Amino acid sequence: MNLCINKFLKTMTAVSLFLSVMSCTPYQKPLTIGAAPWPNFEFAFLANELGYLNKDNYSLLELTSSTSVIQAFQTAKLDVAFLSLDEVLTLVALGIDLKIISVIDRSKGGDALMAKPEIKTLEDLKWHSIGYENKASGALLLDEVFTLTDLNNQTVQLHEVKQNEVKDAYLKGNIDALIVREPVKQQLLALGARELINSTALGLPIINVLVVRGDLYLEKEQQIAHFLRSYYRAHRFYEKNTPEALTSMSVRLQLYPYFLEKAILNSQFINPKQALMRLSGSPSNIELQAEQLSILMSEKRMLGQIQTDLSSLISTRILERAIYE
Structure with missing residues (x-):
């Protein structure tokens, strides 16, 4: 009888000690x-x-x-x-x-300016609209477009379009060209979009x-x-x-x-x-x-x-x- 009680007390002590340690261990946020x-x-x-x-x-x-x-x-x-x-x-x-x-x-063409099929060159974008994500590397690609042409923010309409909105923006047809990243670029190519310039044209990668x-x-x-x-x-x-x-x-x-x-x-x-x-x-x-x-x-x-x-x-x-x- 005493042996059983001793075993029980030892078990309870071990359980209490374990629970005590667990309660003292701080939660580690992922x-x-x-x-x-x-x-x-x-x-x-x-x-x-x-x-x-x-x-x-x-x-x-x-x-x-x-x-x-x-x-x-x-x-x-x-x-x-x-x-x-x-x-x-x-x-x-x-x-x-x-x-x-x-x-x-390093992006090797993964960032690109995609346009409607009827727009064949960068110069054709004059008086058209371009969508891009202003806080991302798309701004660098847009600046390169302006550097290579006589286009500027007075001769094109600029719209803020985040990457998750690009495909819908293209399908709606309200915007003529979009600066996109992979893998959305592949989706637009499949929809018939024309690639006008990509990240390989940038002086800095x-x-x-x-x-x-x-x-x-x-x-x-x-x-x-x-x-x-x-x-x-x-x-x-x-x-x-x-x-x-x-x-x-x-x-x-x-x-x-x-x-x-x-x-x-x-x-x-x-x-x-x-x-x-x-x-x-x-x-x-x-x-x-x-x-x-x-x-x-x-x-x-x-x-x-x-x-x-x-x-x-x-x-x-x-x-x-x-x-x-």
């Missing part, structure tokens, strides 16, 4: 990671579907447009975000503390990067490194199992797989070791590109004054952990 639709950002969502990411530790959000991602990061609703370099500079000019932790890709909030990159270093490792693991899965990966990603995007495959070809994916090389050095490759881009954007009045030293925006710690651990 790391929130956000992106707008873009082919190489999809490997984050593929990693999630493949089970590489614990759902208790990571919350992935695909937002409708680049503007939405910028706003969510600015208001701390996102911890980690996929952004273009010009979008990063826009946030830095607003005083947002962040770190660039990897370089994802459109570079996409991964950023983390400055107050989190050390505190959540291990967690972010695991996400980055899983992201690149999903890309390797895509390379070895392309049809299966395309099907999975296309179902989520509600696209035909061959549209997504063509879209992926319009960017240059940068593998983790290449990304590390671009982030390393003094000055680093990405710092030099950011400096050139900030000068151009400032000259075009697209960017406020940046008070931060651009070299301080870059950290290789997390990417190094993702590669070598």
Whole structure:
């Protein structure tokens, strides 16, 4: 009898101790990671579907447009975000503390100006309308159109059209040309739109990067490194199992797989070791590109004054952990 009571008391003590420890363990909020639709950002969502990411530790959000991602990061609703370099500079000019932790890709035609079939040249856009997302790299492409022609905001009508609104805007026919990103570009091509110019014409490339909030990159270093490792693991899965990966990603995007495959070809994916090389050095490759881009954007009045030293925006710690651990 005494033996049974002793065993019972020991069990209850162990249970009480466990519950006490659990009650003292603070709740760890999942790391929130956000992106707008873009082919190489999809490997984050593929990693999630493949089970590489614990759902208790990571919350992935695909937002409708680049503007939405910028706003969510600015208001701390996102911890980690996929952004273009010009979008990063826009946030830095607003005083947002962040770190660039990897370089994802370079647009090689993935950003483009698409027009109705009857509009055959850039010059034909005179007195017509153009839709574009003002806070994204589309503004750079629009500026290039103005540079190459005698067009300006007096001779064309400009409309704010976010990426999730592009297809509907084209189908309604109210806007004559639209600056779009992949994979929407493939959808417009299938609808008969004509491509007038794309990102390969830009003097400075459109570079996409991964950023983390400055107050989190050390505190959540291990967690972010695991996400980055899983992201690149999903890309390797895509390379070895392309049809299966395309099907999975296309179902989520509600696209035909061959549209997504063509879209992926319009960017240059940068593998983790290449990304590390671009982030390393003094000055680093990405710092030099950011400096050139900030000068151009400032000259075009697209960017406020940046008070931060651009070299301080870059950290290789997390990417190094993702590669070598």
